[in-house]
Amino acid sequence: MLPWFQDGKFPIYLAPMAGVTDIVFRTICKELGADVMVTEFVSAEGIIRRDDRTRKYTEFTDEQRPCGVQLFGADGLRMGEAAKKIIDWKQPDFIDINFGCPVNKVVSKNGGSSLLKDCPLLASVASEIHKAVGDQVPVTAKIRIGWDDQTINAPKVCKALEESGMQVIAVHGRTRSQRYTGEANWDVIDECARTVAIPVVGNGDITCGEDVERRKQQTAVSGVMIGRAAMQNPWVFREAKHYLTTGEHLDPVPMTERWQLIRRHCALAIESGRYGEEQYTMMAMRSRLIAYCKGFPGAKMLRKTLCACTSIAQLEDIAAEYTNHHDRGVFDINL
Numbered sequence: 001m002l003p004w005f006q007d008g009k010f011p012i013y014l015a016p017m018a019g020v021t022d023i024v025f026r027t028i029c030k031e032l033g034a035d036v037m038v039t040e041f042v043s044a045e046g047i048i049r050r051d052d053r054t055r056k057y058t059e060f061t062d063e064q065r066p067c068g069v070q071l072f073g074a075d076g077l078r079m080g081e082a083a084k085k086i087i088d089w090k091q092p093d094f095i096d097i098n099f100g101c102p103v104n105k106v107v108s109k110n111g112g113s114s115l116l117k118d119c120p121l122l123a124s125v126a127s128e129i130h131k132a133v134g135d136q137v138p139v140t141a142k143i144r145i146g147w148d149d150q151t152i153n154a155p156k157v158c159k160a161l162e163e164s165g166m167q168v169i170a171v172h173g174r175t176r177s178q179r180y181t182g183e184a185n186w187d188v189i190d191e192c193a194r195t196v197a198i199p200v201v202g203n204g205d206i207t208c209g210e211d212v213e214r215r216k217q218q219t220a221v222s223g224v225m226i227g228r229a230a231m232q233n234p235w236v237f238r239e240a241k242h243y244l245t246t247g248e249h250l251d252p253v254p255m256t257e258r259w260q261l262i263r264r265h266c267a268l269a270i271e272s273g274r275y276g277e278e279q280y281t282m283m284a285m286r287s288r289l290i291a292y293c294k295g296f297p298g299a300k301m302l303r304k305t306l307c308a309c310t311s312i313a314q315l316e317d318i319a320a321e322y323t324n325h326h327d328r329g330v331f332d333i334n335l
């Protein structure tokens with residue numbers, strides 16, 4: 001069993017999210033208590049072509065370990081080849097295979113969740129990758145519960161993946177047709193965890209420590225994975241761990257600490273150079289800033305202001321003015 005599940009550990013993963021869980025955001029989530037992380041998905045073909053941009057997505061720091069690199073593709077042999085290249089460059093703690101992506105561009109080429117429709121093909125892709133990698137690093141997989149409501153087959157898929165040598169399976173409790181709508185089905189996730197002997201990590205709609213505790217108590221999962229809630233509130237990992245050990249919630253994160261983190265995230269993103277110069281990085285950060293400010297008093301106006309922000313200096317002014325208004329209890333600000 002992988003070390004992060006041993007001795008009764010119940011790891012909390014940061015979910016892979018393309019365009020979100022880059023090296024900078026992973027640093028932040030690790031500091032705030034995420035146990036295991038997976039890179040954004042990367043194309044096996046991009047890796048084989050030695051495409052620089054694809055290669056960048058696979059980067060992680062040693063502090064982020066255990067960290068896996070997630071691959072998507074349709075051909076097991078090519079994906080195995082890509083996995084070996086990644087291992088040569090980076091020696092990740094595991095290779096993760098994406099069998100859950102619902103995006104048309106990926107599905108139309110038989111990648112991501114499309115393989116859920118063909119269990120023998122999915123198993124052969126997983127086996128080929130496992131064979132190529134050998135015992136260099138463990139191979140894990142991430143799936144959805146099925147293609148649509150009529151074809152929920154995750155327990156069967158999990159069995160096939162276990163027989164193909166996968167060492168962990170993360171199950172997102174939605175079908176491909178649902179994409180991100182409706183509620184995650186934790187009954188099916190539970191059934192998956194009871195069907196296989198390897199650890200199953202449950203994923204879908206976890207937003208706080210109480211959710212983690214409930215899933216731990218009420219299902220057979222060996223860990224959980226948090227995605228969208230971390231975009232809004234990366235402190236969720238710290239909160240969840242505190243709740244698991246004490247049964248109590250932490251105090252809400254003060255506004256000043258929130259703004260400090262928002263500022264730091266932007267500064268690190270600029271420093272990383274991934275999105276280009278400051279102005280372009282701040283533009284790329286807009287959706288992230290909006291996520292951080294969801295639920296803030298006066299969020300509607302704040303959103304507009306942040307969307308026009310093109311520098312760290314401007315962000316600092318916005319934060320100062322917002323905090324000033326907030327402290328005086330004036331929420332509907334027009335900055």
Ligand SMILES: Cc1cc2nc3c(=O)[nH]c(=O)nc-3n(C[C@H](O)[C@H](O)[C@H](O)COP(=O)(O)O)c2cc1C
Binds near residue numbers: 040100203206226
């Ligand atoms: C913006 C975004 C990007 C995502 N990218 C990936 C990805 O690259 N690989 C993957 O396996 N899942 C990806 N997902 C799915 C998440 O990993 C996760 O399964 C899903 O968001 C459900 O968990 P949550 O309810 O905690 O958000 C993505 C989700 C979002 C919202």
